[in-house]
Amino acid sequence: MLDTRAKFSTALYWVFVWGCGLLVLAFMIGPILLALVMSFNSGSTLRFPPEGFSLRWYEMLFDPIASGPIHTAAKNSIEVALSTVALVTLITAPAAWALARAPKRFSGSVEPILLAPLVLPSLVYALAALLALSLLGLGPSFIAVLIGHAAVFAPLMFRTVLGLAQRQNPALEEASETLGASRIRTFLRISLPGILPGIFAGAFLVFMQSLDNVSVTLFLGDPGRTMLPLRLFAMLEESLDGRVAAVSGVLILAAAILLVVLQRFGARDAR
Amino acid sequence: MIRKDTLLSWPMIAFMVLFFISPLLLLAGISLRGEDGSWGLGNFAAFLSDPFALGVLTGTLGLGAKVTAFASLAALPLVMLYWHSGKRMRSVILICTLLPMLTANVVRTFAWVVLLGRNGPISQTIFGLGLSDRPFSLLFSETGLIIALVQIELPLLLLPVFAVLNRADRKTLEAAEVLGAGRWRAWFSAIFPQIIPAVLAGWVLVFASATTSYVTQSVIGGARLIYLPQYVYREVGVLFQWPMAAAISILLLASTGVIMLCLTMLARHERLQGHA
Amino acid sequence: MTNMSRRAFTLTGLSALATPALIRPARAQGGSLVAATFPGSWEDAYRTVLTPMVQEAGYELTIAPSMAQDQIARLMASPGQPPYDALLVSPGQSDILVKEGLIEEIDPTRLKNWDKLTPAAQDAWGPHVTIEVNGIAYNPEVVDKPSGYRALFEDEQYDYNLALIGFGSNTATMAYTEINKAYGGTYENMQPVFDLLESYLPKIGAIATSGSNQMTMYQQGEIAVFMASTGNVARLRELGMPCEFAHPETGSPSVPVAIHMVKGASNPDAVYAYMDAAIDAAAQVQLAEPPTAMIPTNTEVPYSEVISQFVTPEQVANAVYPDWQAINEHRSEWTETFDRLVVR
Numbered sequence: 001m002l003d004t005r006a007k008f009s010t011a012l013y014w015v016f017v018w019g020c021g022l023l024v025l026a027f028m029i030g031p032i033l034l035a036l037v038m039s040f041n042s043g044s045t046l047r048f049p050p051e052g053f054s055l056r057w058y059e060m061l062f063d064p065i066a067s068g069p070i071h072t073a074a075k076n077s078i079e080v081a082l083s084t085v086a087l088v089t090l091i092t093a094p095a096a097w098a099l100a101r102a103p104k105r106f107s108g109s110v111e112p113i114l115l116a117p118l119v120l121p122s123l124v125y126a127l128a129a130l131l132a133l134s135l136l137g138l139g140p141s142f143i144a145v146l147i148g149h150a151a152v153f154a155p156l157m158f159r160t161v162l163g164l165a166q167r168q169n170p171a172l173e174e175a176s177e178t179l180g181a182s183r184i185r186t187f188l189r190i191s192l193p194g195i196l197p198g199i200f201a202g203a204f205l206v207f208m209q210s211l212d213n214v215s216v217t218l219f220l221g222d223p224g225r226t227m228l229p230l231r232l233f234a235m236l237e238e239s240l241d242g243r244v245a246a247v248s249g250v251l252i253l254a255a256a257i258l259l260v261v262l263q264r265f266g267a268r269d270a271r
Numbered sequence: 272m273i274r275k276d277t278l279l280s281w282p283m284i285a286f287m288v289l290f291f292i293s294p295l296l297l298l299a300g301i302s303l304r305g306e307d308g309s310w311g312l313g314n315f316a317a318f319l320s321d322p323f324a325l326g327v328l329t330g331t332l333g334l335g336a337k338v339t340a341f342a343s344l345a346a347l348p349l350v351m352l353y354w355h356s357g358k359r360m361r362s363v364i365l366i367c368t369l370l371p372m373l374t375a376n377v378v379r380t381f382a383w384v385v386l387l388g389r390n391g392p393i394s395q396t397i398f399g400l401g402l403s404d405r406p407f408s409l410l411f412s413e414t415g416l417i418i419a420l421v422q423i424e425l426p427l428l429l430l431p432v433f434a435v436l437n438r439a440d441r442k443t444l445e446a447a448e449v450l451g452a453g454r455w456r457a458w459f460s461a462i463f464p465q466i467i468p469a470v471l472a473g474w475v476l477v478f479a480s481a482t483t484s485y486v487t488q489s490v491i492g493g494a495r496l497i498y499l500p501q502y503v504y505r506e507v508g509v510l511f512q513w514p515m516a517a518a519i520s521i522l523l524l525a526s527t528g529v530i531m532l533c534l535t536m537l538a539r540h541e542r543l544q545g546h547a
Numbered sequence: 548m549t550n551m552s553r554r555a556f557t558l559t560g561l562s563a564l565a566t567p568a569l570i571r572p573a574r575a576q577g578g579s580l581v582a583a584t585f586p587g588s589w590e591d592a593y594r595t596v597l598t599p600m601v602q603e604a605g606y607e608l609t610i611a612p613s614m615a616q617d618q619i620a621r622l623m624a625s626p627g628q629p630p631y632d633a634l635l636v637s638p639g640q641s642d643i644l645v646k647e648g649l650i651e652e653i654d655p656t657r658l659k660n661w662d663k664l665t666p667a668a669q670d671a672w673g674p675h676v677t678i679e680v681n682g683i684a685y686n687p688e689v690v691d692k693p694s695g696y697r698a699l700f701e702d703e704q705y706d707y708n709l710a711l712i713g714f715g716s717n718t719a720t721m722a723y724t725e726i727n728k729a730y731g732g733t734y735e736n737m738q739p740v741f742d743l744l745e746s747y748l749p750k751i752g753a754i755a756t757s758g759s760n761q762m763t764m765y766q767q768g769e770i771a772v773f774m775a776s777t778g779n780v781a782r783l784r785e786l787g788m789p790c791e792f793a794h795p796e797t798g799s800p801s802v803p804v805a806i807h808m809v810k811g812a813s814n815p816d817a818v819y820a821y822m823d824a825a826i827d828a829a830a831q832v833q834l835a836e837p838p839t840a841m842i843p844t845n846t847e848v849p850y851s852e853v854i855s856q857f858v859t860p861e862q863v864a865n866a867v868y869p870d871w872q873a874i875n876e877h878r879s880e881w882t883e884t885f886d887r888l889v890v891r
Contacts, residue, residue, distance in 0.1 A: 013454040021352030031382035044787035095283035121483030128298035223611035248378040
């Protein structure tokens with residue numbers, strides 16, 4: 001009697017773990033697969049269900065005449081995203097490395113400031129930054145977006161680098177230095193390789209977030225330079241243009257490829 | 272004054288103070304400015320004494336709470352599955368978790384517009400099964416918004432927990448099972464306590480993100496559901512009331528801040544207990 | 548019609564080819580200007596049609612997409628550093644701009660095409676580039692042609708099919724003031740329309756977030772009727788949707804769209820060149836074709852085939868022009884009332 005109840009409970013456990021677990025997994029990626037399916041829709045607008053298979057939206061998306069403004073917007077956004085990654089790497093990686101070695105009291109009191117943007121709404125920040133700009137007599141510009149994105153997304157890289165830096169063994173560096181290696185050489189040969197995967201992972205996150213951000217871009221962006229997320233939302237809102245789905249397809253593919261590459265890279269490094 | 276070993280961290284600290292903290296302080300300052308140019312807490316008083324505005328505030332916090340709750344429910348079986356999975360399955364789950372987080376906002380929003388619509392698969396399935404007498408739309412409803420937000424924010428909760436599970440020792444669970452505890456009991460007594468700090472950290476992120484996701488709230492929620500971010504945007508974009516917008520932003524910051532502080536303190540407390 | 552639109556497409560296609568805007572244009576000798584336009588099809592059309600014309604005049608034109616309200620918000624946020632040189636707005640916003648001292652009166656002698664404009668389009672604050680005629684867009688496969696505003700609220704076939712939006716939109720605001728009149732109200736007393744809305748809300752198809760959001764809903768099949776301009780209907784047809792335009796029984800509320808010069812514009816000469824291009828017959832002929840189908844204000848430009856399907860010049864001349872001063876006086880209060888009414 002007791003035994004059958006235990007068996008039943010165990011069976012229920014596995015049904016819950018596998019059944020519900022896979023269901024949740026499907027729930028998470030379902031919408032993304034749907035966006036992919038819709039991008040191959042042959043209908044003239046994005047109604048559900050899709051009417052048939054075609055590559056017309058991809059053709060239209062890559063057509064330099066019909067989709068020129070989208071290409072320009074994508075170029076502008078990638079420029080901002082790459083510059084943001086560069087700026088963030090420059091200030092964040094050394095900081096995370098140093099704080100992993102700094103006294104606990106110091107790092108403990110500074111970290112909240114450096115991580116705050118993670119939990120503060122970027123809309124509020126964008127508003128505040130625009131007010132600050134106008135107080136300085138400056139207008140929205142490329143530099144303003146760049147600084148805005150860097151301030152909001154720097155914590156993403158800070159976290160990934162800090163995690164690795166804390167796991168590094170300072171004894172290795174000390175050993176290297178006592179063996180006569182210079183500080184710079186020690187950093188390049190011992191410290192940097194250790195935190196490099198964190199820098200790459202952080203750069204990836206910062207890049208994707210910068211490419212996707214709406215509020216900071218909307219408030220701080222040079223109005224003459226269309227940015228990709230703003231352009232896409234205008235398309236989505238106004239016309240349910242099939243190219244929105246095609247752009248989705250391209251973005252999903254890019255994210256997936258980068259993710260797999262990163263996984264490989266991370267895995268090789270762990271070995 | 273500056274210690275040598277912290278030298279490399281100062282550029283970033285300076286950058287964040289200058290470009291992140293000071294604009295927010297400025298915002299706080301402007302929120303104290305009244306319509307007639309006087310200074311004081313007038314904007315806050317006006318907001319808090321208006322039942323409609325107060326409703327928007329509680330509605331926003333409520334939305335955050337509901338999304339956090341449902342995301343936790345959805346996360347549980349997947350976290351358990353992750354724990355039991357081998358290396359290969361774990362990396363599949365990890366990629367499936369990262370992918371929604373890394374797909375663009377417009378992709379997710381677009382997909383949910385299609386999924387939740389009157390002609391979308393959800394409505395058509397339920398109508399087809401005869402569970403509803405006419406096709407219905409979950410767009411522009413709180414139910415639809417919560418479903419979409421749970422999908423969008425779930426990775427924020429899962430990733431910190433996965434990180435803990437990667438480091439956790441499988442033997443603890445086996446030991447509990449050997450001692451005769453049932454599967455359920457073993458999991459909840461041996462593994463669950465270890466992930467609680469990560470769950471609380473995840474809650475902070477989910478809550479903060481759900482309450483402030485302006486784009487999803489307005490595209491999926493529509494005009495009949497107003498949350499604080501839209502309210503702020505309307506003050507600026509339609510009514511041109513900057514000080515009021517600043518005051519509402521500060522309230523948004525303060526209310527989410529208090530909740531996050533509580534959760535963080537709880538996390539510290541739990542961790543201490545775990546060590547004891 | 549297909550023939551016409553194909554020709555228009557090749558035309559705009561060709562002019563796009565001629566536009567070096569895709570690669571960064573070399574600085575034109577006369578300097579540059581930033582002009583705000585509505586995002587979407589307006590933006591694309593202005594970029595492809597006007598950029599080369601302005602370039603020919605010796606100036607580099609940058610089109611900055613932004614909704615009318617956002618244009619003002621940004622201008623107000625950066626006093627002394629206007630992010631735009633020229634704006635594109637309707638009278639609802641023009642009044643605010645004049646009152647806030649954000650725009651300048653223009654000198655008509657600087658515009659070659661000024662005398663070709665219809666008298667109504669010769670505005671001291673800047674030329675009108677088109678007139679939007681508003682009415683009701685409906686899907687003929689789902690509902691019958693509505694006889695007017697009253698029918699939408701009183702005939703059962705429109706229940707659960709009608710979309711409405713808030714007072715942030717000019718089209719919606721004009722529709723509400725007209726509906727209000729039909730139900731016995733005045734600008735001073737909007738209670739009739741709010742009472743009507745309150746009792747109608749349970750049967751509403753959707754309250755959309757913006758005018759363009761309604762277009763998305765329409766394409767998705769979420770709704771079948773909404774307050775729209777002829778341009779919206781032309782756009783939906785261009786996308787292959789069945790869509791018709793109905794004139795309200797009380798007349799079609801119309802609203803001109805004007806280009807304004809921002810006070811402190813960095814390069815007034817460039818702004819004049821841009822204005823002149825926008826009211827030039829060659830430009831308006833192209834803009835009158837789908838997908839924009841803008842009603843011309845230049846008297847030398849005939850109504851295109853698409854436009855003629857919706858309106859005649861007589862109808863435009865007899866259209867209803869709302870009192871924007873009265874509207875602006877109450878607009879923020881109406882916005883509040885509406886938002887509070889519809890929030891669940």
